[in-house]
Amino acid sequence: MLMHNPPHPGEVLRELCLEPLGLSVTAAAEALGVSRKTLSAVLNGKAGISPEMAIRLSIAFDTSAESWLNQQSQYELWHAEQHRNELKVKKLVAA
Amino acid sequence: MLMHNPPHPGEVLRELCLEPLGLSVTAAAEALGVSRKTLSAVLNGKAGISPEMAIRLSIAFDTSAESWLNQQSQYELWHAEQHRNELKVKKLVAA
DNA sequence: TACCCTGTAACGTATCGGGTGTCAAAAGCA
DNA sequence: TGCTTTTGACACCCGATACGTTACAGGGTA
Numbered sequence: 001m002l003m004h005n006p007p008h009p010g011e012v013l014r015e016l017c018l019e020p021l022g023l024s025v026t027a028a029a030e031a032l033g034v035s036r037k038t039l040s041a042v043l044n045g046k047a048g049i050s051p052e053m054a055i056r057l058s059i060a061f062d063t064s065a066e067s068w069l070n071q072q073s074q075y076e077l078w079h080a081e082q083h084r085n086e087l088k089v090k091k092l093v094a095a
Numbered sequence: 096m097l098m099h100n101p102p103h104p105g106e107v108l109r110e111l112c113l114e115p116l117g118l119s120v121t122a123a124a125e126a127l128g129v130s131r132k133t134l135s136a137v138l139n140g141k142a143g144i145s146p147e148m149a150i151r152l153s154i155a156f157d158t159s160a161e162s163w164l165n166q167q168s169q170y171e172l173w174h175a176e177q178h179r180n181e182l183k184v185k186k187l188v189a190a
Numbered sequence: 191t192a193c194c195c196t197g198t199a200a201c202g203t204a205t206c207g208g209g210t211g212t213c214a215a216a217a218g219c220a
Numbered sequence: 221t222g223c224t225t226t227t228g229a230c231a232c233c234c235g236a237t238a239c240g241t242t243a244c245a246g247g248g249t250a
Contacts, residue, residue: 038238041238061187
């Protein structure tokens with residue numbers, strides 16, 4: 001279980017892909033085939049990385065789509081875990 | 096990269112958790128704290144496993160929330176991969 | 191000044207997770 | 221054989237999200 005608040009994948013994307021290449025949001029969005037607004041939303045944590053976006057990133061940056069999607073899953077899971085105690089769930093098997 | 100069409104996580108959930116325990120959809124939904132329809136949709140592939148649902152499953156069946164979420168990611172990714180050639184993406188780094 | 195880049199807002203589209211309600215089929219029981 | 225209960229899938233509504241376009245405000249730079 002993750003203990004610390006993980007950064008949203010968009011932040012990682014900016015630091016690991018855009019900045020090293022000196023890419024502007026506009027230029028990167030154009031290359032990815034999405035609108036500037038869509039990429040901006042991802043970069044600023046307003047939107048998550050969808051499976052389609054993960055594939056776009058894997059093509060453009062020659063990376064693993066799974067890794068982007070897993071980062072997204074871990075990020076969402078961490079936030080969901082913060083409300084774990086609010087869920088009324090009965091254990092069906094012994095812990 | 097997955098080569099074969101993976102089953103939707105709901106199918107796995109039914110076979111690995113409900114059936115072994117002889118649980119009905121109604122009983123399982125009640126234990127999970129969701130409606131019958133919500134669980135039914137997941138079991139029949141009409142809905143995916145959300146982070147919240149993954150945590151519910153992890154509590155009820157003493158399993159790993161990550162594993163459920165990863166299954167869901169892999170499932171969505173496989174389907175997105177089927178349309179990879181439709182994406183107009185420019186490579187920004189050498190393959 | 192003029193131009194580019196960025197973030198953001200508004201609006202429309204489609205999809206999705208979740209809830210309530212309905213209903214036909216299945217199961218249980220007299 | 222019937223009747224009642226339960227079950228599970230479906231139809232519809234709601235809120236959130238992913239994506240698009242258009243437009244605007246602010247910052248940096250030539």
